[in-house]
Amino acid sequence: MGKKPKYRKIIEGAESLSLGISIVVAILLGVAIGVGLKRLFGYSWLLWLGVFWGVGGAILNIYKAYKKQKRELDELAKNPRYKNYQNSKDDDILKFEE
Numbered sequence: 001m002g003k004k005p006k007y008r009k010i011i012e013g014a015e016s017l018s019l020g021i022s023i024v025v026a027i028l029l030g031v032a033i034g035v036g037l038k039r040l041f042g043y044s045w046l047l048w049l050g051v052f053w054g055v056g057g058a059i060l061n062i063y064k065a066y067k068k069q070k071r072e073l074d075e076l077a078k079n080p081r082y083k084n085y086q087n088s089k090d091d092d093i094l095k096f097e098e
Contacts, residue, residue: 030054
């Protein structure tokens with residue numbers, strides 16, 4: 001077994017945080033492009049076009065993060081340690097037994 005990196009949790013946290021930041025940045029860039037096009041051409045609907053582009057970019061970022069997470073979980077499912085694991089109704093309820 002390989003040694004786990006010292007800053008693994010920090011890196012995973014930063015990766016999760018980057019998704020939230022990328023959503024905000026995508027929407028802000030879309031709005032900025034829409035405002036710029038509106039000022040350049042004078043059509044107010046271009047602002048909304050930029051907003052929709054930004055929201056579309058944010059949704060694309062979420063989809064890419066989902067696909068990456070799914071790929072990682074599929075790799076984990078191939079591990080023989082988790083081969084016989086099945087989800088049951090009792091998994092959702094915390095039971096404290098001694």
